[in-house]
Amino acid sequence: INLEESAWVDGASIWKGVWKEVAPLMIPGICTVSIFTFSMSWGNFFVPYILIQTPDTFPASVTIYQFFGTYGMVEYGKLAVFSVIYTMPAVVLYLFSQRFMSQGFSLG
Incomplete structure (x- = not known):
């Protein structure tokens, strides 16, 4: 509240005070929470x-499981390629928001 009040004393409107003072402090926390939420929902398997009965609508995490065939037959080539492709969105998201993640962990 002190930051908002000091912005108002300096002549900023309510929305400008929120936009210039409060929003930059919220961005690291919001970014950290969104990355953890995405990672948890992206990797959800069980x-x-x-719940999903038709194989056409399976998410990627369940599709990886299908590469483990019956009687111990595993398609290792397809499994490896699909695993690398499956991890790319999470890795790219982390690389783009790495500086916000470190700031979000240090606040608190």
Whole structure:
């Protein structure tokens, strides 16, 4: 509240005070929470595996499981390629927001 009040004393409107003072402090925390939320929902396996019945609508995490065939037959080439492709969105998201992540961890 002190930052907002000091911006108002300096002549900023309510919205400009929020935009210039409060929003930059919220960005690291919002970025950190969004990355963790995306990672947890992206890697979710159990709930889609149980609830979704048609193989055409399986998410990528369940599709990886299908490369493990019956009787110990595993398609290692397809499994490796699909695993690398599957991890790319999470890695790219982390690389683009790495500086916000470190700031979000240090606040608190």
